[in-house]
Every structure is written in structure tokens, then in C-alpha cells.
Amino acid sequence: MGRPLAGRLVLATHNNGKLAEFRALMAPHGVDVVSVGQLGLPVPEETGTTFVENARIKALAALEATGLPSLADDSGLCIEALGGAPGVYTADWAGPDRDWDVAMKKAQDELLAVGATRPEQRRATFVSVLTLVWPDGHSETFEGRADGTLVWPTRGTHGHGYDPMFQPDGSNLTFAEMPEAQKNTLSHRARSFEKLAAACLTRA
Template identity: 90%
Template sequence: MGRRLSGRLVLATHNNGKLAEFQALMSPFGVDVVSVGQLGLPVPEETGTTFVENARIKALAALEATGLPALADDSGLCIEALRGAPGVYTADWAGPARSWDVAMQKAQDELLAVGAAAPAQRRGTFVSVLTLVWPDGHSETFEGRAEGTLVWPTRGAHGHGYDPMFQPDGSDQTFAEMPEAEKNKISHRARSFQQLAAACLK
């Protein structure tokens, strides 16, 4: 069984899109979410080789800097035709300027380089690992996945990251074409958050 979370929570991110998403997810439970970016805290070096390792590194750094319960999401896109790349290096594909247009173009270029043109060859999985740590060292980890197809050209103006090129199974829209509330029901992050909510927010 999880431990009940309430009050203020620090989210280990400098990504405003991710912050907005978690604020929307947490608000019904009365949890106030502030990000390490808003607090001007540095980004820890993500030396892990898995989503779980990197989520824990970020959560512990946020906890140590603030003394507040801390939540970190390490998420990424794993492309089947690219043997799981970019995976934990998903954000790195956006380059130093963190341009998601650059990242999506790189994904498209890499897919074409291996001859992945047909939809069946362009399968991808978004993975979200959430690690929640408390000041006494207690921690819990949750993982969610969303399966889909990578489309080109990109479509939609909502969301963030690779959303404009990811069309989840069962939908004819990309994540970036969906209203936030609709995406938040089916996204990888929504699925990991649903597990967290069942364990720690009910």
C-alpha cells in the first residue's frame, strides 16, 4: 500500500509543459505542485541507463534541495525500428536548445534511414516512470506506457515533446491534436499517474 500524499510537492522538472500537465493531474487531489525550475534549482546529471534510475536521481536531488516530498518523471520515446532509441536519451535528441522540432526531425530521419516508411514499421512506445520520495527516505515507483504509430508530417499544436508525431493506438489523432483532458486520460504519463493516484492520493 502507498503512503498518502498531501500539501506541497516539488516536481523535478524544468519543462513547463510537464509542470502544467502535473498541475492539472494533481489539482483535483488538493496537492500544490511547484517545479525545481520555478525554484531556480539546477538540473542533476542523469547518469542512469534506465528510466527508473534517472527518475530516482532527479527525485532525490529535488528532495535534498527543498526538504519537500519530491516527484520525478523520467519518460521517453522508444522506437521499435530504432532498437528502442532514443529511450532515456529522448530529450538529448532535441539538442542544446531543446527544440522538439529538431528532435522530431531526427526521429523521422533515423526512421527513413532504416527504411521505416510504412505505418507498421513506425511503431513507438512512450514510457513514463514516476518516482515519488518522502523526506524520511520512503519512495515508490510507477510505470505507464502508451503504444502508437509515428506519423509524418507532424500534426497538432497541443502537448509538448514528440506529441505531434505520436498517434496512439485506437485514435486517429496525434497527442498534439487532442485536448489536454483527452490526452490526460490515455497518455503514458496519465497511466503512471493513475497508479500513483491509486496508491498515494485516494
């Protein structure tokens, strides 16, 4: 049984797309979300080697800076043919300017380099780990996954990150072709959030 969450929450991200996604997810529960980016706080160095470790690093940094309950998402794309890469280094593939077109082209180039051209060779999983920490040090962690296939060329203009090349199982659309509400029922982040909501949130 999780601990109830209400009021204001700090989201440990500078990614406006991720902020918009979490605001939409939190809105029905009466939780006001502000990001560390909006507050002008720095990004901590992510020295962990797992999604869980990096989510905790970011959540604790936000808590220490604000004194408010803080939530961090560490998520990434794990490509089977590439041995799970980019994994925790998913954002790094986008370069210092976080250019996701660069990241997706790198993923495509790496897949071609190993001869992964058929759909069954292009399997991938999006992973999202959410860590929520309270001012007294209590913390809880939730994980969600979405399995799918990587397509090329990319399709769609919605979403962010690798969404235009990720087609989730059971759909003919990529995440970037879906309306936000539809993606929010299928995504890895939606699934980790569903677990968080069941444990820590009540409907407003």
C-alpha cells in the first residue's frame, strides 16, 4: 500500500514534452505539477547504470532543492538486436542539443549495421521507472513497459523522443501518430503511472 500524495509535486525534468505528459496524467487527481526546469534548477549528473538508480538520483536532487515531494522518471528504449542499447543512455544518443531526429537516425543506422531489416528483427521495449520521494525520506518506485517494433521511415508528429519510430504491439500507429489521450493508455510511462496512481493517488 503506497502513501497518499496530494498538493504540489516537483517533476525532475527539463523536458517540456515529459512535463506536459505528466500534467495530463496528474490532472484528474488534483495534483499540481511543476518541473525543475521551470524552477531553474540544474540537472544532476546521472551516474547510475540502471533506470532505477538514475530515477532515484534525480528525485532526491529535486527534493533537496525544493523540500517538496518529488517525482523522477528515468526511461529509455531497449532494442533487442542491439543488446538492450541505448537503454539508460537513450537521451545521450540525441547529442548535447537533444536532437531526437539524430537519435532516431542513430538507432536506424545501428539496426542496419547488424542487418535488422525485418519487423521481427526490430523488436524494442520502452521502459519507464518512476521514483517518488517525500520530504521525510520515504520513497516508492514503479516500473512500466511497452513492447513494440521500430519502423523506418519515422511517422507522426505528436509525442517526443523516439515516439515517431516506435509502433506498440496491437496498433498500426506509432506513438507519434496517436492523440495524447490514446498514447497515455498504452505507453510505458502510462503503465508505470497507473501503478503509482493505484498506490498513491485518489481521484479528485
